[in-house]
Amino acid sequence: MDHAVRNGCPIIGIMDSGGARIQEGIQSLDGFGDIFITTNWRQA
Secondary structure (H helix, E strand, C coil), rough: CHHHCCCCCCCCCCCCCCCCHHHHHHHHHHHHHHHHHHHHHHHH
């Protein structure tokens, strides 16, 4: 996403998830959080 923004390219994203399982731990939720924060900050 950062590369696309630097080069002025549009970003089209489709997110589909069954959610995170408890066994995957907090790291999986942190990864989803990073994606959501980045997409919200990049919106025009």
